[in-house]
Amino acid sequence: MTTQTSPRITVVGSINIDITSRVERLPSPGETIAGGTLSREIGGKGANQAAAAAKLGAAVRMIGAVGEDADGRWLRDQLTAAGVDTSEVKEVPDPSGTALIVVDKHAENQIVVCPGANAHVQADDLSLEPDEVILAQLEISLAVVERLAASSSNYLAINAAPAQPLPAGLIERVDLFIVNESEYALMPELDNARLVAVTYGADGAALLTRGEEISRAPGVATTAVNTVGAGDAFCAALVIAIHSGMTPTAALQSACSVGAAAVAHPASQPPLKRLSEYVTR
Template sequence: MSAAEILSALDRIHGTVSVIGSMNADYTVTAQRLPGPGETITGGPLQLLPGGKSGNQAAAAARIGATVQMFGAVGSDNNADFLLGALGEAGVNTTHVRRVLGPSGTTVITVDAHGENTIVYSPGSNAQVTVDYVESVRDALTHSTVLGLCLESPIETVTAAARMCHEAGVKVLLNDSPFTPSLPAELIEASDILLVNEHEMAQLLGIDEPENDDWDSFDWWHALDELRGFGFEQAIVTLGGDGSVVLDGTADDPEHRVQRIAPVRVKAVDTTGCGDSFMGTVLAGLSSGLALSESAELASYVSAYAATGYGAQASYGNAAQIREAFASAE
């Protein structure tokens, strides 16, 4: 399909999304290159930008038109108001975010001249998103069509939220990031769709990666079989700058069970938060009735747009901005 046909899906984004998890203040500095071990290099001005995987995903979904509720915790520091203000500006409802004593979540990010980055994460208030908190927001949390989860919150909290929403008929999309190869069986059972990159998928399923990173020749049908044996019928596997692959064991047409999604080429300046904008777009798409493959195709454009700006949430566009950016794309 053409860019215009794929981006026309933005007109259909209207669904309701819940996201529970992390909100972080990103302390970001750009440098010509990333430092090696024990090395000190000179960078540009330090920027404070809103982030956190879950907050990013919520902001991305809201900016393109979904109705999004954020659940989690911020601290008692100045960063708390900064983070909530940024989410509010993106259109995210933060009514149910809890305030706790201590620092909010933070990350320290270095970005090089090619847009690659290194990230160090300090959980702060994110570690205080408890199972009791999940129980206290049950009605609001289960009010949406889709729930987005990642693993920057305690695993028992993530599992409780997944189980609660799954039992209420809410579709659960799990981003296994930061990556763990040992997901609890209860979390797998309560999650409908998995989102991972190619290296995470291989490690999670115990599959050998192709030589020379040649994912074009990789046996994706074997990966689908292994995925289903692991406990997931559906997954999106992201391939960085090479697009993504949708694995859908529920598709009636066998040709639709493995679908390669083409990459969208842009001049990247910072890839921070691009994966989260991809996830947020998939959440928005699924909540609005888009198929998994349609959501992934749209996410390719939304995340590519994010790579053209600095920061995570700060680089996310709304529907009009994304359309304009790719208006001349073939």
């Protein structure tokens, strides 16, 4: 059940199987590391953000693609169990997307993504209500994101990850970009965006308008276990917070608290409380 202030969010993005090995330290090139433990979970930036948004209290539907196999059915079931409407998740002949992840004892990671079915994500015929918020990422085709931006006037938030050159038209159209500090450094064109949230890990986050900082929030102390889903939880929380009427600083603080809760849990889709539980009183 959602609150009156929580938005309706349509997430357009990736859905992956995360195959994760936890080891003492990350291997160097050509090196084999023994003694790892293996887990298999649902992941993908799109799925992670959709699940987080639903757990935080928004009404969420997912636009994505999975394989026509047991993996695809399992992925849809996992999202449905998180409270996400998966009726518009397509099944395609390609295998479901897969991420191969290695995480060390300091929660640092190495990730290789095999997009698989995610290459078939489309949003050309997407029907939206005027108050729906769109949240997308760059693990799907940039061309799909551009068409989505051009075909809708709805509020559009883009988690611009992984980093890549962005066309001027998209920069001007998007209402909110969310990136980490490394991605922000790789995309100087974001200095022309109307609103950008930049995350700095344990040092918190900032909001910038046309390259000028307008708000900043400190990080929340926690013990890092897995950083893979923390940024996705932050994205979901920030979008909900902004559309729940919070001030920019309060929205950032709440999103940082959610990110800290996520990084302290081993799963890429950690259990989360309603967003109101993370608001600083």
